[in-house]
Amino acid sequence: MQRLNRGSSLHVESHSDILVSPDGLYEVGLNAYSFAIWFSNSANQTVSWIARRDRRVNGRRSRLSLWKDGNLVLIDANDAVIWSTNTNSTSYAEILDTGNLVLRDCNG
Template sequence: KGSHLSVQHHDSDLLTSPDNTFTCGFYVVGENAYCFSIWFTNSKEKTVVWMANYDKPVNGKGSRVSLRRDGALVLTDVDGSTIWQTNTSSTDAQQAELLNNGNLVLKNSSGKILWRSVGDEEEQRKKTESTEQ
């Protein structure tokens, strides 16, 4: 909690899965444009498996992703504006962890997963679709 990854250190501010298959951090998508992403560590092209802000890249200076004290994982641009965040504010999310399957998760103090990068969006979409029918 209270820690962050900085875009200025995108080559070193990284999370890596325990088996080193996946890496999470800021991925270059253009000149001075970055997305918070997960990719295969050893692929030549850095094949991306997940991107938080694919539709709104952040600036290469001053942008960061932070696990805030309120439990939310938040991506902010250089001007401090929120570009993307998890739905975990007001939870006891204590740590972010990149799993061997490439899933970025937020866990509470007892290890329970409160949010996952892959799975939650699909589950939420299915819930929305089922209530609309």
């Protein structure tokens, strides 16, 4: 998947629920009980960034969701918000070839 649209989620149980950079070097998803960006071609999928490194999410039913109001949130199994971007105009999220996760509004 190349972008996460409003109203969509990435789920920890689904290994195919990831965002991939256009060049395939970076992936974004729920990995090792956290929301992370990692190098897809490294031997151990080396992590380059983790949201809320000090507060892990449950290995089941956790998800990263782009709410319809434009806020990107990491939600634990008990529906608690673990991490949030506190944005309200995001139309979609995508990972760039630089490894940066960007949030875009309807104007890009």
